[in-house]
Amino acid sequence: MTLIVHLTIVRYIRSDTNRKHDLVDVIFLVISAIISxxxxxxxxxxxxxxxxxxxxxxxxxENGIPRxxxxxxxxxxxxxxxxxxxLLNWVNDQRTINGKPIIAFDGKVLRGGVVDQILALYVAVPSVLPN
Incomplete structure (x- = not known):
């Protein structure tokens, strides 16, 4: 399965009011941007x-790129x-499909991700490697 298919299981706690942007669109945007x-x-x-x-x-x-x-x-x-x-399901699919047992992670802390003592947003980018 593709990353996008796996992302459809992600849930969020948000009111239905003013909901303009699709959750999977936003996560796909964020992952693509961080990898870039x-x-x-x-x-x-x-x-x-x-x-x-x-x-x-x-x-x-459908509503463009969110601000x-x-x-x-x-x-x-x-x-x-x-x-x-x-993300783990997607990585395991990739590992299984490619027959590569090692998963390497590169992590980042997003700047500006801390708000009022709430923990920062951490992003881990996995990749599968040969032995």
Whole structure:
């Protein structure tokens, strides 16, 4: 299964009011931006604006690219365990498909991810490696 299919299990705690952006669209944007070197909400928004045509080849982005404050608000509302489960399931699929038993992780702390003593947002980028 693709990463996007795995991301559909992610849940978030957010009111239905003013819900404009699809959760999977936002997570896909954030992962793509971080893998491309984005550091912080502004960089993620800029990446989305600059790469909109590429992003929209993979996801609908019906209401365009969300602004940085919206991205941050959506990510803060994610149930972390469900995102972790989705990413681990995807990594295990990749590992199994490619027959590579080692998984390497590169981690980052997003700048601007700390709000009022709430823990920072950490992102781990997994890759499968040969023995």
């Amino acid at each position: 070197g984005a550091e912080g909400w502004q960089n993620i928004e800029t990446f989305g604006d600059n790469k909109f045509s590429w992003l929209s080849n993979h996801r609908a982005f 940085r404050h919206t991205i941050a608000r959506i990510l803060r509302s994610i149930v972390a365990e469900t995102l972790l489960e989705a």
